[in-house]
Amino acid sequence: MGPGFVIFFWLIVAAILGAIWLGTLVLFVVAWKKRWRILKWLAGIALSGGVVVALAAGVLVTYGLVRASIPRYVFADVFHAKPTESVQDIRTKVFWFADTGSIYLRFQTDIDTFRRLVPKDLHKVTRQEFEEKRWQESNGYPSWWQSTFSSSDEIYFQASEIGHGKKFASETTWMAYDSKHQIAYYRFLGID
Numbered sequence: 001m002g003p004g005f006v007i008f009f010w011l012i013v014a015a016i017l018g019a020i021w022l023g024t025l026v027l028f029v030v031a032w033k034k035r036w037r038i039l040k041w042l043a044g045i046a047l048s049g050g051v052v053v054a055l056a057a058g059v060l061v062t063y064g065l066v067r068a069s070i071p072r073y074v075f076a077d078v079f080h081a082k083p084t085e086s087v088q089d090i091r092t093k094v095f096w097f098a099d100t101g102s103i104y105l106r107f108q109t110d111i112d113t114f115r116r117l118v119p120k121d122l123h124k125v126t127r128q129e130f131e132e133k134r135w136q137e138s139n140g141y142p143s144w145w146q147s148t149f150s151s152s153d154e155i156y157f158q159a160s161e162i163g164h165g166k167k168f169a170s171e172t173t174w175m176a177y178d179s180k181h182q183i184a185y186y187r188f189l190g191i192d
Contacts, residue, residue: 006098021050068094071105078105078186079117086113093142099192101168104142106185114154114177114184122156122175130155134174146185149176168192 028043030036067073071090075083083090086109093104109117125133127149134157141147149155155176160166168190176185 017050021047024050068096074103074105075107078103078188079119081117083107084113086110091142091144099168101188101190103186103188104145105187106144106146106183108181108183110182111154111177111179114175117184118156118175119158119173122158122173125155125157127151127153127155130157130174130176133157133159134172146178146183149178150180153177153179 024043024046028040028047031040031043067077071092072083074092074094075087075090088108090105090107092106093102095102130149153176155174157174158172160171169192171188171190173186173188175187177183178185
């Protein structure tokens with residue numbers, strides 16, 4: 001499914017829910033004018049419930065967007081641990097929409113902390129294996145991103161087969177350590 005289909009789908013859902021809410025509003029106004037007490041209360045409860053659900057959805061989406069823009073929270077979500085004192089200068093770029101999810105994460109740390117943070121499902125690969133397996137992205141990297149590594153750097157990689165991803169049908173995750181500058185890089189890309 002592409003982004004256009006997802007947007008269209010959610011617009012249809014919003015239109016249906018909006019029509020139901022508008023119908024309930026009309027029912028409430030008619031019951032108010034005709035002084036139909038029970039119908040007015042029932043329509044009022046439905047109207048209030050619709051507003052509460054819409055506000056809760058808005059708060060949830062806003063919370064997710066704010067959390068995804070704060071590097072220490074992205075770090076904690078990725079590694080399931082808060083950044084320690086040995087982790088400095090965390091930079092992130094997160095994008096989730098429709099059938100795609102993407103995380104760029106970079107931070108300065110020592111090699112021991114890096115090795116501790118490498119997810120268990122990633123496997124150490126050579127630079128040549130990494131260059132052969134990783135996605136060649138054309139959408140551009142953040143200005144602080146590095147996409148090439150020397151043969152002395154440590155690189156860990158995992159790509160799921162179609163249909164075997166944890167969150168998406170196809171996922172690629174890699175983590176690398178630039179030993180010269182003591183900078184760790186983490187990259188996730190998921191596509192349905």
